[in-house]
Amino acid sequence: MGQISGSSSGAFDALADDTRRAVLSLLSEHGELTVSDLASRFDHIGRTAVSMQLKVLRDAGMVQERRAGKYRYYSLRVEPMNEVLSFLSSLYGTSLDSLAAVAEQRSADDNAEGPRWGTSS
Amino acid sequence: MGQISGSSSGAFDALADDTRRAVLSLLSEHGELTVSDLASRFDHIGRTAVSMQLKVLRDAGMVQERRAGKYRYYSLRVEPMNEVLSFLSSLYGTSLDSLAAVAEQRSADDNAEGPRWGTSS
DNA sequence: GGATCGTGTCAATGGATCTTGACCCGAGTT
DNA sequence: AACTCGGGTCAAGATCCATTGACACGATCC
Numbered sequence: 001m002g003q004i005s006g007s008s009s010g011a012f013d014a015l016a017d018d019t020r021r022a023v024l025s026l027l028s029e030h031g032e033l034t035v036s037d038l039a040s041r042f043d044h045i046g047r048t049a050v051s052m053q054l055k056v057l058r059d060a061g062m063v064q065e066r067r068a069g070k071y072r073y074y075s076l077r078v079e080p081m082n083e084v085l086s087f088l089s090s091l092y093g094t095s096l097d098s099l100a101a102v103a104e105q106r107s108a109d110d111n112a113e114g115p116r117w118g119t120s121s
Numbered sequence: 122m123g124q125i126s127g128s129s130s131g132a133f134d135a136l137a138d139d140t141r142r143a144v145l146s147l148l149s150e151h152g153e154l155t156v157s158d159l160a161s162r163f164d165h166i167g168r169t170a171v172s173m174q175l176k177v178l179r180d181a182g183m184v185q186e187r188r189a190g191k192y193r194y195y196s197l198r199v200e201p202m203n204e205v206l207s208f209l210s211s212l213y214g215t216s217l218d219s220l221a222a223v224a225e226q227r228s229a230d231d232n233a234e235g236p237r238w239g240t241s242s
Numbered sequence: 243g244g245a246t247c248g249t250g251t252c253a254a255t256g257g258a259t260c261t262t263g264a265c266c267c268g269a270g271t272t
Numbered sequence: 273a274a275c276t277c278g279g280g281t282c283a284a285g286a287t288c289c290a291t292t293g294a295c296a297c298g299a300t301c302c
Contacts, residue, residue, distance in 0.1 A: 012136050015136070016134060021133070028212045035278075035279060045260095045261080047279080048261075049261050051280060054279095069278095070270060070277065072278075072279065081212075087136075088202060091202075156248075157248065170290070175250095193248080244301105248298090250295105250296085252295080252296100253293095255293105256290090256292100257291095259286100261284105262285085263283095268280105271274100
């Protein structure tokens with residue numbers, strides 16, 4: 001009977017990859033970064049791969065690019081996250097507030113105990 | 122060393138699949154469902170596939186099972202969502218509150234106007 | 243006890259996805 | 273103009289993931 005029908009959602013797909021999440025984290029930390037900047041922060045991943053992941057993120061609307069001369073600066077976009085948050089809030093009804101509180105507390109803990117989404121070095 | 126490396130992120134992986142999100146939605150709607158119950162709600166997907174997806178969700182801690190006789194009832198678990206929310210809040214600093222507000226509003230709109238995470242081009 | 247139902251799990255197949263190397267374009271540079 | 277550098281894109285190989293069918297196991301019913 002009723003089929004559920006999927007939702008091929010770009011945001012979830014975009015968040016499903018370690019590299020892409022790392023890119024988002026880096027953009028969050030540094031505000032704007034060029035492709036080479038980003039690529040140089042990964043060891044096992046080349047510029048082409050980063051560029052392709054940026055394409056995925058771009059298509060999903062999660063990053064925006066600003067061209068300046070021969071450089072292209074990438075930065076975060078917030079809107080697509082609504083899709084994710086909306087899904088989560090629909091799962092748990094109106095309890096997202098408390099979840100958010102817990103999440104923020106937990107992210108503070110992470111900061112104290114060790115990086116979880118990486119970075120650095 | 123300079124590696125970014127990710128956080129094994131079971132939750133993100135779990136959310137990356139249409140079928141799994143649909144399962145989560147169904148569990149959210151109905152509270153508890155058996156595997157057969159779930160499988161019967163999909164057209165193009167068999168019981169085995171649903172069972173496998175449940176294994177993924179189980180391993181990610183996003184669902185819990187309650188055994189009653191020969192049935193196994195599955196229901197949602199909230200904790201793993203912290204990983205997702207924590208990531209999002211780390212991306213946007215402390216602005217998750219406002220995002221949550223927007224998301225809830227938007228989910229209300231969705232209920233009235235129609236689904237929004239169906240399309241992606 | 244044997245049959246049957248509800249599920250989990252495994253091996254194998256098919257398909258989607260990520261990464262790479264090569265090539266092309268636009269923008270500065272000499 | 274020719275050259276160099278930053279980036280995007282394509283084809284192809286590699287890798288991962290999802291689905292399926294077959295089999296196993298506990299629980300219930302006859």
